[in-house]
Amino acid sequence: MDQLFAGGLAASEVPTGTFTWNDSDDISPQVVNGRPASENYPWMVYVSGCTGTLIKANWAVTAKHCGTPSSVRVGSVNRSSGGTVVQVVRAVNHPSVDVKLLQLASSVSYAPAPIPSTSGAVGTATRIIGWGQTCAPRGCGSAPTVAHELDTSIVADSRCLGINGPYEICTNNTNGNAGACYGDSGGPQVRRINGAWALIGATSRAGNNNSTCATGPSIYVDLPSIRTWINTQVGGLPV
Incomplete structure (x- = not known):
């Protein structure tokens, strides 16, 4: 690995x-038979139809087979409120595995993972x-x-x-x-x-x-x- x-x-x-x-x-x-988030992970990224993680102030990672969204919500475990909604300006797919990088229009203040x-x-x-x-x-x-x-x-x-x-x-x-x-x-x-x-x-x-x-x-x-x-x-x- x-x-x-x-x-x-x-x-x-x-x-x-x-x-x-x-x-x-x-x-x-979704997570089947899990529990509600026990902390407000600052690097969580809600992507419509998928999810992702903040890895730099203006970059997130998700799966390549997901669509490229126009915007994402960063910094909240609530998918409909909190955090910051920011536009996505570019997507970069890994050439061989199921990974997509999303470049954000502006940097956010949340700590990346x-x-x-x-x-x-x-x-x-x-x-x-x-x-x-x-x-x-x-x-x-x-x-x-x-x-x-x-x-x-x-x-x-x-x-x-x-x-x-x-x-x-x-x-x-x-x-x-x-x-x-x-x-x-x-x-x-x-x-x-x-x-x-x-x-x-x-x-x-x-x-x-x-x-x-x-x-x-x-x-x-x-x-x-x-x-x-x-x-x-x-x-x-x-x-």
Whole structure:
């Protein structure tokens, strides 16, 4: 997971039968069987139909297979209020994996999430955060206004079907019957480093072929593995 990989899977190259979390544009990002956000993460970015994370004062990251929005809400776990709404002026897609960078029209004052040098070993405790329905079947409920979070962990790549191991993270819920779902694309996967949250992943797709969510692990793009590319595109990440 911690190696730079030159030939990952583009969204269009995801194996047939693998479910991406943006298959339904009318379902907002979601975390199934999570809990309301326990803190107001300043780097949360609400993207219509998806979600994202602030990585620099004027840049956010989301999933490549998401559409490019005209604006996003930054700095609030409430998708309809708080934070700052800012225009998006440009999108940059990674050439081989499911990552899109969004350049904002102006800088915001919220602290971005740092991207560390490595994502972590199997067994590392992580957390995923997002908005949307909190039940597993597609279209089973409406999206909550406040983002939900779920404590998760990194598991062996063998647990996820079709994973690009050096470039993606296989992520499992800690208690069973919970996880990411349709529309959760681009959402942050974070872990604690020296007491602070660090961004290691962006939601990509399901790790199994079951169309009902939370029945298996999820696949996240390993952001530390492309940190050099991100750093170049945004003109230098925060130190």
